[in-house]
Amino acid sequence: MNDIGQKIRETARQLLQEGQVDCVIGYEASPRGGVRPAFIYDAGEAERLVWSTRAVHNLATYLHDKKKPARRGEAPPRVAVVVKPCDSRTINVLLAEGQIERERTTVIGVTCDGMVDESGAPLPRCVHCAERTPVVYDVLIGSPPDVDVAADDDADLAHVEALPPTERLAFWLHEFDRCIRCYACRQVCPGCYCTTCMFERDDGLWVDAGVEMPGKYIFHLGRALHLAGRCVGCDECERVCPMGLPLRLLNRRLAREVETLYGYRAGREETLAPLLFELGEEGSPI
């Protein structure tokens, strides 16, 4: 673990010293324990970077902030970003959707033993994760751990799906009722990058601004559908939700649908086009 931190610091220092990148996005120690995102612009500051089993954040979401140049007329910054295997799938999705440029992005991939929450318990997605090495990287740090992967039995999802429709509706309405429309799920999501979210238009064309039903569930169902075939399952939306909405359930359900119907898994390969493009290709295998 400390070895990985040391290698991240060395890599960051070298990339910045040699002028290969303008910024390294990694993790630093948080004053109240755990780690938090850090932005390093100077090789001398690379010492701040750490690695930890609390490195839960998907830092690829910050690449959207780096798409524009700092000053008009300049080129956009070249950025290195530390990614776990799940985060690395985001890189592929953003490449496929033309959001980032491969040559301006240095991917520091880190193999992953799985992350834990504040209490030290493994995160649900990590328990079932079979992908321990990033799917795309320029620098790979660590070696794939030998871990037992729990079978992805989707028991929680199966339970909800088995409910009769009226009870299933009641379940979701009960969950969405807690939503405060803080939009943290959307803001943290690397796949949510519309300049104007359709659920936050000034004219309230689709959903008005009230923190009420039905707006709350239309927002969540709409968002989930917009991410179908694009969500990489980093679960950041569920982590950041202050009301603990089970958003993982929705996203997994849609990801399974896409995989079953089209054999497509978002971000799996660097060369994968967006699902809708793949479907449109003549002779497409899917």
Added chain:
Amino acid sequence: MKFVTQDALRVWLDQLAQEVDLVAPRDVEGHVLYRPVASSAGVLFEYQRPEMSAKDYLFPATEVLLQIEQRGKEMTLEEIVPERKQVLFGLRPCDAHGAAVIDALFLQQEPVDAAYRRQRERTTMVGLACPRMWEGCFCTSVGGAPDAADHLDLLLREVDGGYAVQVVTEKGAALLAGLELQEKKGEPPPSQADGEIVPVAPPQAWRTLFEDEMWQRHGERCLSCRICTYVCPACRCFDVVDRVTSVQPGLTCSERIRVWDACTSTNYRRAAGGHNSRPTKPGRIRNRFFCKFCYYPEDFGPLGCVGCGRCIVSCPVDIDITEVMRGVAERSDG
């Protein structure tokens, strides 16, 4: 001291629930939240700090201000006025402190906010002292205390076998009918005010640091979500929008609603024509903290922060208001 047993307190709450809109802390799927209750069943008496403040019941996240009916060229407007009394039970002192902060803007300067005044007038606030301070709490640094009675109408403190009752205002006294009070010797012990002590730099010190690099450092992590402002007992920005509720031949019904807004969100300062005068995250984060410790105290009197610590524990990327306060105090010293 005035004393009430837990059983007597429950009888009183059951009675209140019949007469008024009663709001109390509840466990909602593992989250402690202030929620309307129909009786004392399910009301929490032992809890830390509810995850959201109680401001939703004085300054609702969504509040219908007007109902509008349009028939051809004729239009009628009806103001929505809540009629029932409301009792907020089990408020933590920081929540009442937050209401006092909001009062400074909405009630103590002209023009008075009519909708807020109505909510405030119909509401009696019954506090339950925190026995100690919780993770992230720093109320004692910003003029509060875990057992502060200020800004409440009644304050309860847990003692052996029940609660000590302190009557703070006449509104509080008027609520006591039906509460079986006893006189007991002695006074309740003070709460453990052992939380963090955070320096509060004066507004002029903040002004010298407007261009400091720290805003970039803290702001760059920000997700531009609204959690910090929505959990805050003192944040009070809002937007007003109209929505059509039904359309029939010859009759269009609409509502004018007021909804919470957040200075951390991307489009908070977008104006007609599309210009956004606060387009960056560091700029927005800076504004939030300047509002609390510089602009609001200068313009309206009180600090815009009551030290509840909710924004600290709920920020997904660990933006910590006390780290900012310490940073300002340290930098402005030199």
